[in-house]
Amino acid sequence: MRAVELVKAVAVLALLFASTGTKAAPLPEPQVFASDKGVLDILMVARAAPIETFPLFKPTGWVYDICPRPKDGTLACPTKPAGSNLYGGSRLALQPGDVLKVRLVNRLPKITDSEHAKEKEHAYLAFNPTNIHTHGLEVSPRFPTVDNPTYGDTVFVMTLNPANGELPPDAAVHGDVRVGYTDYQIDIPKSHPAGLYWLHPHVHGIAMNQIGAGLAAIITIGDISDYVCKNASCAAALGRMSIRHMLLKDAQITKDSTLIDQEDTEFCQKFTGPPPATPGRGFCKGINLGPHEESYVGGRWYFSLTGVPYPAIRMKNSAGEIWRITNTSSNATYNLQLFNPKQNRDMLFQVLSLDGIAVDARGGLAAAAISGGRVTAVPCPGSPSGLEHKALCARSILMMPSSRAELWVVDRDANDKVVKASAGDQAVFRTSGIKTGPSGDHWPAIDLGAVTFSAAGSAKLPQVLDVTGPSHDEIPARVAADLARANAKIGANAACKPLPAGHMRRIFYGLDASDPNFLGLGYEEVDEQGKAVPGTFLNISAFDPATPTVCVPLAAGNKPVTERWQLINLAAEDHNFHIHQMKFGVVGDPQVEHGSAATNGILVDNVPLPHTDGVCASVAAWRQGKCKAHPVRVDLPFAIAGDFVYHCHILMHEDDGMMARIRVRASP
Amino acid sequence: MRTVGLVLGAAAIAGGAAVAAFLARDAAKPVAMETASAQAATEVVPLAVVPDVPTIQAAYADAKTEAADRHFDDLTIHHADCGPIGTARFYCQISYLRTKDDGAGHLYFTVVTMERGHDRWVLKSGLCRGDDASH
Numbered sequence A: 001m002r003a004v005e006l007v008k009a010v011a012v013l014a015l016l017f018a019s020t021g022t023k024a025a026p027l028p029e030p031q032v033f034a035s036d037k038g039v040l041d042i043l044m045v046a047r048a049a050p051i052e053t054f055p056l057f058k059p060t061g062w063v064y065d066i067c068p069r070p071k072d073g074t075l076a077c078p079t080k081p082a083g084s085n086l087y088g089g090s091r092l093a094l095q096p097g098d099v100l101k102v103r104l105v106n107r108l109p110k111i112t113d114s115e116h117a118k119e120k121e122h123a124y125l126a127f128n129p130t131n132i133h134t135h136g137l138e139v140s141p142r143f144p145t146v147d148n149p150t151y152g153d154t155v156f157v158m159t160l161n162p163a164n165g166e167l168p169p170d171a172a173v174h175g176d177v178r179v180g181y182t183d184y185q186i187d188i189p190k191s192h193p194a195g196l197y198w199l200h201p202h203v204h205g206i207a208m209n210q211i212g213a214g215l216a217a218i219i220t221i222g223d224i225s226d227y228v229c230k231n232a233s234c235a236a237a238l239g240r241m242s243i244r245h246m247l248l249k250d251a252q253i254t255k256d257s258t259l260i261d262q263e264d265t266e267f268c269q270k271f272t273g274p275p276p277a278t279p280g281r282g283f284c285k286g287i288n289l290g291p292h293e294e295s296y297v298g299g300r301w302y303f304s305l306t307g308v309p310y311p312a313i314r315m316k317n318s319a320g321e322i323w324r325i326t327n328t329s330s331n332a333t334y335n336l337q338l339f340n341p342k343q344n345r346d347m348l349f350q351v352l353s354l355d356g357i358a359v360d361a362r363g364g365l366a367a368a369a370i371s372g373g374r375v376t377a378v379p380c381p382g383s384p385s386g387l388e389h390k391a392l393c394a395r396s397i398l399m400m401p402s403s404r405a406e407l408w409v410v411d412r413d414a415n416d417k418v419v420k421a422s423a424g425d426q427a428v429f430r431t432s433g434i435k436t437g438p439s440g441d442h443w444p445a446i447d448l449g450a451v452t453f454s455a456a457g458s459a460k461l462p463q464v465l466d467v468t469g470p471s472h473d474e475i476p477a478r479v480a481a482d483l484a485r486a487n488a489k490i491g492a493n494a495a496c497k498p499l500p501a502g503h504m505r506r507i508f509y510g511l512d513a514s515d516p517n518f519l520g521l522g523y524e525e526v527d528e529q530g531k532a533v534p535g536t537f538l539n540i541s542a543f544d545p546a547t548p549t550v551c552v553p554l555a556a557g558n559k560p561v562t563e564r565w566q567l568i569n570l571a572a573e574d575h576n577f578h579i580h581q582m583k584f585g586v587v588g589d590p591q592v593e594h595g596s597a598a599t600n601g602i603l604v605d606n607v608p609l610p611h612t613d614g615v616c617a618s619v620a621a622w623r624q625g626k627c628k629a630h631p632v633r634v635d636l637p638f639a640i641a642g643d644f645v646y647h648c649h650i651l652m653h654e655d656d657g658m659m660a661r662i663r664v665r666a667s668p
Numbered sequence B: 001m002r003t004v005g006l007v008l009g010a011a012a013i014a015g016g017a018a019v020a021a022f023l024a025r026d027a028a029k030p031v032a033m034e035t036a037s038a039q040a041a042t043e044v045v046p047l048a049v050v051p052d053v054p055t056i057q058a059a060y061a062d063a064k065t066e067a068a069d070r071h072f073d074d075l076t077i078h079h080a081d082c083g084p085i086g087t088a089r090f091y092c093q094i095s096y097l098r099t100k101d102d103g104a105g106h107l108y109f110t111v112v113t114m115e116r117g118h119d120r121w122v123l124k125s126g127l128c129r130g131d132d133a134s135h
Helices: A008-020 A120-127 A207-212 A232-240 A475-482 A484-490 A619-623 A651-655 B004-009 B015-023 B038-042 B053-066
Strands: A002-004 A031-034 A039-050 A060-068 A090-094 A099-107 A133-135 A157-160 A176-179 A181-187 A195-200 A217-221 A242-253 A283-285 A300-305 A312-314 A321-327 A334-340 A349-354 A392-394 A396-399 A404-409 A426-431 A446-452 A504-511 A519-526 A538-541 A550-553 A561-569 A575-579 A584-587 A606-609 A632-638 A642-647 A659-665 B075-084 B089-098 B108-116 B121-125
Touching: A031 A039, A031 A060, A039 A090, A099 A157, A157 A181, A176 B089, A176 B108, A195 A207, A195 A321, A195 A404, A207 A242, A207 A651, A217 A242, A217 A321, A300 A446, A396 A404, A475 A484, A475 A632, A504 A538, A504 A619, A519 A659, A550 A561, A561 A606, A575 A632, A606 A632, B053 B075, B053 B108, B053 B121
Parallel strands: A031 A090, A039 A099, A090 A217, A157 A176, A242 A321, A312 A446, A504 A561, A550 A659
Antiparallel strands: A002 A031, A039 A060, A099 A181, A133 A195, A195 A217, A242 A300, A283 A300, A321 A404, A334 A396, A334 A426, A349 A392, A349 A404, A426 A446, A504 A519, A519 A538, A561 A632, A575 A606, A575 A642, A584 A632, A642 A659, B075 B089, B089 B108, B108 B121
């Protein structure tokens, strides 16, 4: 294994600039751990560490301290040099067919902020157990066996730090319990799509706290050139571009330099209050919420890029840069834009991939809302004949938690054409601020980074980058074939019945019907006439780790089976849908008025679910027409057997119960 | 048990300090595999110095007798690795199998607390149905 260390000088510079606040620090690249000869074998220690990149404050966050796995069994990594920016995150660089081996060690301190740790049966959460989920990877969620006592990508295991105490007798844990460390072995299928993925903890009840405190890493499979610029002229341009990896992270810091892992979405703005007049550079200021509420005055809510608030992004070539962006925030939604102060408008950029899958719409992209409302497509100007229908350009991109996007960012003129930059051409990379519905949250407008374009290089610039991804229809079958052995080992289950032809499953998002202090998911099956199948309705309830809501058998020969699901958000705030172990397509729905439309072949692993018009506190109220919901329909190609989950990836909602277990079994 | 020497030497260690018993293990060494036998569970044998697979299996059987609905009837302890949390209590990382499980050979992991009684080991926590809700 090769470990490419951060360039110390860059880190030191970053610290220097960050601490003085006089000049923007450069945007650092995450530390890279690359596979070698088909294997990446690492020790990953989850522990506390100071965040040294925030001006004025030096809070303690939680980080993944990663190193090649010591051969002597040591459960700690060598001491990192000062300024290593562990909080910013790391990148695991893998190739299709690789094996990712992780020994996860829990050295986290006890958790003090968790709301759910106050629940009697979940008091053990205060011990801060952890685990990992390889988000977006199409890999097996297998459990250990005697022959192979490692874990696949399952969330039904947690690792305790034994220094935090022993598990209480009445702990209602959600799966296996390990003490000290856990070994994972993730087999990446040979046919796995190249792209951008990530890794994060997934312990129900404190996922928000752990990710919010900093625990996240990104994963890349293959290389950009696997799906971008496969023709010679385009490849030459790609070769001149820098490729940046950005982790969108946020952290709320009080005036005494304490990081709040139980995030308060009103930190900078009261729910009913007006938005700040101008975006802050990398942060917004804490406010006093009232005489009987919290006061965050003197604190800051940082929105950083790879751990650095408002870094300088200086391009080195007129061909621009590829930005590989992952929203690793636990709750925050970003509406990313590239503001050009000279033109006083948001610049155009080309979207190369979403959620790790290349945007290759071979049938042509609709010049309308696509991918569940995440991108509003704009024609890419100046593209050669025939290519414009395959390229996706936009001026903004909605990034709900867990979303990824890869963008080509380059200087453009007033007509949006790619041009060689003039001296002083700059832009501001920002999130415009967004409110996620009448009962939703304010996500502040923040200037995330200062972009300087480069005039260097004399070669002719392309107007559009050619994107050639894998055939989306073929991905599930290839993955199922690669994982045939793992799928077969899971075995069949006679109780697991296929969905009748023409039927679909309906998932409700809303308040737990038995306790409105919790959120949850409901379920029913719907026939080809759109009527609920009697006896299938399960009212909205908080996460039950013991009972799968849905059981799906694979098709004969363990071939993939595609199901259509209808996702109905009954809340007056936006949610999003994420399911493990697969990518799915969003399909048009005649009931949808905004927020969702056909993907035209784009596959994603999370999709926004727009809030209702009006208020529905229950499924019954929705049936009575007391609100208007905006259902989203998705086609889910099940190709991987095992037990996993689907949930809202706004993690305060997931921790509140908006998650369900699903079981996929081999064909009978 | 592989950790006997360690735990004997550290028998006086209490509470959180016992974490060393787990973290100080030589993680690189292969884990010894042990499976309980019915014979070991029923024979009268001297009380072990630290809990092991047969004693935990026997303690589980005792607990099942007292509350059958809270325990599985198909559970076999596969491996145990215990460290002291007092003079008579041990905290054990165990793995187990369930013969009626629909998965193929799913090896479960959990932790239990064992206490040395007058003439037998007692399962004080862990392995109750509902504790590990996802199973």
